[in-house]
Amino acid sequence: MIIAEWKPIPELVSMLKGHKSVLLVGCATCVAECAAGGEREVETLAPLLRMALKTEGVSVEIKRKTIERQCEWEFVEALAGEIEEVDAVLSIACGIGVQALSERFAHLPVYPGVNTTSLAIREQPGLWTARCAACGDCVLGETFGLCPVARCAKSLMNGPCGGTRHNGMCEVDENVECVWNLIYERAKARGELQKLYEVRRAKNWSNSAHGGPKRMLREDLRP
Amino acid sequence: MKKMNAGTRLERVVAAGHFALTVEIGPPRGANPESVLKKAALLKGLADGYNVTDNQTAVVRMSSIASAKILLDAGLEPVMQMTCRDRNRIAIQSDLLGASAFGIKNCLCLSGDHQKASAAGKLKGHPGAKNVFDIDSVQLLAVLKGLRDEAVQEGGDSVDQAVPFFIGAAWTPLSPPLEFRVHRLAKKAAAGADFIQTQAVYDIAAFARQVAKAREMGLTDRVAVLGGVIVPRSAKMLQYMNQSVPGVTVPDQIVKRMADAPSPKQEGIRIAVELIQAMREIKGLKGVHLQAIEAEEILPEIIKAAGLSPRPSV
Numbered sequence: 175m176i177i178a179e180w181k182p183i184p185e186l187v188s189m190l191k192g193h194k195s196v197l198l199v200g201c202a203t204c205v206a207e208c209a210a211g212g213e214r215e216v217e218t219l220a221p222l223l224r225m226a227l228k229t230e231g232v233s234v235e236i237k238r239k240t241i242e243r244q245c246e247w248e249f250v251e252a253l254a255g256e257i258e259e260v261d262a263v264l265s266i267a268c269g270i271g272v273q274a275l276s277e278r279f280a281h282l283p284v285y286p287g288v289n290t291t292s293l294a295i296r297e298q299p300g301l302w303t304a305r306c307a308a309c310g311d312c313v314l315g316e317t318f319g320l321c322p323v324a325r326c327a328k329s330l331m332n333g334p335c336g337g338t339r340h341n342g343m344c345e346v347d348e349n350v351e352c353v354w355n356l357i358y359e360r361a362k363a364r365g366e367l368q369k370l371y372e373v374r375r376a377k378n379w380s381n382s383a384h385g386g387p388k389r390m391l392r393e394d395l396r397p
Numbered sequence: 398m399k400k401m402n403a404g405t406r407l408e409r410v411v412a413a414g415h416f417a418l419t420v421e422i423g424p425p426r427g428a429n430p431e432s433v434l435k436k437a438a439l440l441k442g443l444a445d446g447y448n449v450t451d452n453q454t455a456v457v458r459m460s461s462i463a464s465a466k467i468l469l470d471a472g473l474e475p476v477m478q479m480t481c482r483d484r485n486r487i488a489i490q491s492d493l494l495g496a497s498a499f500g501i502k503n504c505l506c507l508s509g510d511h512q513k514a515s516a517a518g519k520l521k522g523h524p525g526a527k528n529v530f531d532i533d534s535v536q537l538l539a540v541l542k543g544l545r546d547e548a549v550q551e552g553g554d555s556v557d558q559a560v561p562f563f564i565g566a567a568w569t570p571l572s573p574p575l576e577f578r579v580h581r582l583a584k585k586a587a588a589g590a591d592f593i594q595t596q597a598v599y600d601i602a603a604f605a606r607q608v609a610k611a612r613e614m615g616l617t618d619r620v621a622v623l624g625g626v627i628v629p630r631s632a633k634m635l636q637y638m639n640q641s642v643p644g645v646t647v648p649d650q651i652v653k654r655m656a657d658a659p660s661p662k663q664e665g666i667r668i669a670v671e672l673i674q675a676m677r678e679i680k681g682l683k684g685v686h687l688q689a690i691e692a693e694e695i696l697p698e699i700i701k702a703a704g705l706s707p708r709p710s711v
Contacts, residue, residue: 328530338644352573373535376536376540379531
């Protein structure tokens with residue numbers, strides 16, 4: 175899922191200060207799963223914002239609404255009524271949701287309430303870890319189902335750097351496992367270590383953001 | 398004699414079967430060439446190659462290309478370090494062409510320390526920087542090999558003439574997964590490495606076992622492996638390296654020797670000399686890469702005491 179985390183409250187306060195009435199919009203999909211932008215978080219954030227704004231000496235009305243998916247037009251459309259009553263929107267969806275709202279309701283400022291950080295999995299309750307970097311050239315078939323692009327701090331393609339700690343963790347973050355150590359262990363368990371001995375040539379990054387903003391066209395699905 | 402790849406002194410020393418010696422000269426955190434020249438004057442003639450680091454620990458320093466050129470002009474043969482952290486394949490190849498135009502012919506290919514490392518010590522560094530890692534160190538070796546052997550860029554376009562490099566790589570023989578490390582070395586050899594400089598070694602027995610594995614695979618005939626030695630300065634430094642520098646294990650007895658020594662400086666010199674001598678006995682090892690981090694003034698004494706002076710004429 176796409177994961178995100180709340181922006182600091184002071185940053186949100188400085189965005190909202192000049193407004194009279196703000197619609198705080200949650201998204202019930204990815205950001206709800208990662209406990210940053212769902213209905214529960216809308217209910218938690220609204221009073222916190224009201225209090226913080228009040229401390230600054232400003233009174234801003236915070237209206238609340240959560241839709242199923244901020245990245246799909248039909249769900250976004252459902253906001254049309256409430257939008258009429260506010261002079262700004264604070265979206266706590268991922269960057270895609272924020273932009274969908276901005277595009278549909280272009281006459282209003284739509285502020286991001288979260289920072290979108292990565293494509294991750296809920297590894298344990300309360301712990302999300304990156305799994306995919308949307309690199310556009312998937313290598314998981316050759317790396318035993320573990321992504322070195324997203325999970326190696328240096329996106330190395332030919333095995334671990336010298337920075338694997340003795341306990342198998344990464345030199346950059348002692349709480350993150352060295353993914354190349356994991357790849358090695360899985361290859362070994364499968365008896366296929368020789369697959370890791372081959373030199374992997376430079377990657378083609380052009381099917382990701384590096385090739386310019388991504389545009390995927392499927393003629394078979396066009397109207 | 399076999400055909401030279403770049404004909405550098407380092408390459409000739411190794412080819413002639415001499416035990417090679419490289420040392421490190423770290424560029425300054427500023428634009429003044431004096432500190433490079435001062436280290437150059439101190440170490441001139443004492444080693445076969447002088448490594449110039451490329452913003453090591455991701456701390457901004459004078460560029461390795463410029464520092465290497467300063468050394469070259471002062472009559473020292475640089476081993477220019479090049480990392481993948483800050484440049485994509487376009488900038489890397491452009492810099493390699495520029496370095497070659499300056500006469501720089503030894504290049505050590507590294508992935509590079511992560512930018513987070515720049516703020517791990519006393520400095521602010523640039524932990525908010527965006528890294529590149531377009532290619533990795535193994536792929537970088539292949540880039541140099543392509544430029545040298547086929548006069549071709551990574552993308553397939555040709556360059557007007559072959560770009561001569563004696564191509565180097567790093568090896569951390571004692572990091573986990575231990576069994577894979579020798580294969581990582583093999584990958585670097587296959588990708589284009591002519592010589593290897595290892596991470597600092599204090600555990601000679603464990604290192605010798607890894608070199609023996611490399612020898613059994615025929616790797617020590619294909620690449621010249623130089624063992625890494627960092628001169629110990631204090632017991633505290635060794636404890637820090639043992640705990641915090643991945644791939645470095647320091648046996649307790651060496652830490653104890655430093656802790657008990659009336660003069661840690663002299664004991665550090667003795668230990669460095671012993672490490673070098675022990676490495677000379679490891680079959681398949683072709684030299685040492687000696688570092689005294691920010692204390693280059695003690696290197697001449699160590700080099701002489703280890704019997705590595707004078708350097709052979711080749």
